[in-house]
Amino acid sequence: MASKKARPVAEIRADLARNRARVADSLGDFVEEVHPKNIAKRGIDEAKGFVADEFKAAKAQVKDANGWRTDRLLAIGGAVLGVVVFAVTLNVVAGRRTRSVQAQVRKALEATR
Structure with missing residues (x-):
């Protein structure tokens, strides 16, 4: 059985601090992502993109390189x-x-x- 090498307390504290910082950043990103205003903004942006794409597709049906x-x-x-x-x-x-x-x-x- 391999012997476990004891880590110094300072190293463990540094790991915990890094993990806390990562969790805080991730939680902050998550809160921003699920905020109702941001969800609505993403939905509006997606809808605008969809409408623009559909308009281009419809226009391509009636207008080509030679004109209408x-x-x-x-x-x-x-x-x-x-x-x-x-x-x-x-x-x-x-x-x-x-x-x-x-x-x-x-x-x-x-x-x-």
Whole structure:
């Protein structure tokens, strides 16, 4: 069995002081990392980066080295126009039904008088 060499008290105290300093630094870093303001700031920075990357990717779909890709822009415009026409059509149909139901209710109320 190997004999353990006793360390001097001064060396042990120095090791403890170094370890305390490292723990204090680590704890300070941890507190800074989990502080709500810092978490929010990191989240905002990540969201901004994500939006910027997505914008670049979307822009790359409609613009290349030669300029704007009119075929893609026309397709997007057609899709937007289709959605608008669909929404207006639904609104008109729903409005007619609403007016029809209101007329029926009025007739029923007049009949009960």
